[in-house]
Amino acid sequence: MQTINISALDTLFFRGGKPFTMGQETTGSGLFPPSPSVIYGALRTAYFADNQMDFKQFQMNVKDATEHLTVRHIAYLKRAKRTSKLYFPAPLDLITEDKKAKDKKAFLLQAEDLKKDEISNSKTPQILRIGTDKPKVEDLSDAFISEDTLEEYLNSPSNKDFLFENLEDFITVEPKVGVGLNRKTRTAEEGQLYFIGMTRPRNKENIIFDINITFSDLELPDNGVLRMGGEGKGATYQVTTPMQQLQPDFESTTFKLYLSTPTLFKAGWLPKWIDKDTFTGTFPNTNTKVKLTTCAIGKPVSIGGFDVKKQQPKPMLRAVPAGSVYYFEIENGNIKDIIDALKKSPSICEYREKEGFGLGFIGKIK
DSSP, rough: EEEEEEEESSSSSOOOSSSOOOOTOOOEEEEOOOOHHHHHHHHHHHHHHHHHHHHHHHHHHSSOOOTOOOOEEEEEEEEOOSEEEEEEEEOOTTSSSSSTSSSEEOOOOOOOOTTTOOOOOOSEEEEEEOOTTTOOOOOTTTTEEEEHHHHHHHHHOOOOOOOOOEGGGTTTTEEEEEHHHHHTOOOOOEEEEEEEEESBBBBBTTEEEEEEEESSSSOOSSSSEEETTTEEEEEEEEEEEOOOOOOOOOSSSSEEEESSOBBTBTTBBBTTOOOTTTTTEEEEOOOOOOEEEEOOOOEEEEOOOOTTTTTOOOOOOEBBBOEEEEEEEEOOOOEHHHHHHHHHOBOOOSGGGTTTTEEEEEOOOO
8 A cells, every 4th residue: 555645746637527629718717626536547557657568468458457446535735835734635524714814713513413394495304593692604616625634523523613714725736728729730720719727735934735646456666756637737756754543532322424535426425225215225345234314515526527438438427525524323233333334435436436436534523
């Protein structure tokens, strides 16, 4: 098992799900952080660049030396001159009164039973409520919390505030104007002007925002160069000390599942192991029966990609976004079995789980 930090050498561009055709819709939308599949592809490409014989076997469909590669952890490393700290997407059951405030503090929504006289389109038995003393709030999409804050959020939820940072505090978006080229003559095509926003994972104070990954069943050199995203921009990587696994430190019949990466469920927002009528099911890789009581889910994100072996785009899929949180109640079994299951297999994704989708952490419910 290896852990590496990936640091961009230049601006990066990761395509979003919005259609983009030069000359028609001239603005291309990008996203950051990249999809786990982009990181997965970069790791495979870096391996094949150093192992040409394995790549030839892959091209001839003889053997894929990277077929067992599994991404087990994805976080983001904030690097300043003398300090560094890991960050994760902010849980979506945290909200704030003002995302732009200088003092960035968030607080927990409260899970409560849905009253009989209340009208709601929620199908779960509970909903997440905002206190009456908070008349105006904002969600924490495109926000991050530190590793220390995440550990506190998972093990010691309380009425105290949780500190967060906005994504825009870590990156700089730089505009780029380009023009499409004729594939035969390599000259500019008329009416093919386009505009995209490139992302530089570094802010004006020279704070760098790296990607921190732990993976198994693949061995890379201790340092090197790889390509990422649109235009194959360069990045360096360096083997580093793995993050200490966040250990749930509580015993309870209720818990929350926080998803640190986008997650692909065949039924949309609901895992297939949860019955859509009773909201009960058996947690993956355990015999523990649980009931979904409520959840905090953001807008779905589009996941695509390119199949190198088939030389064609992969089907566009809709994923539950990173930061989404599911609340559960244990009906039969114990939480230790669930904790142990996630240690062995940290992804609860229903397909493409090796790529790093669906990485989750168990947390305590207040």
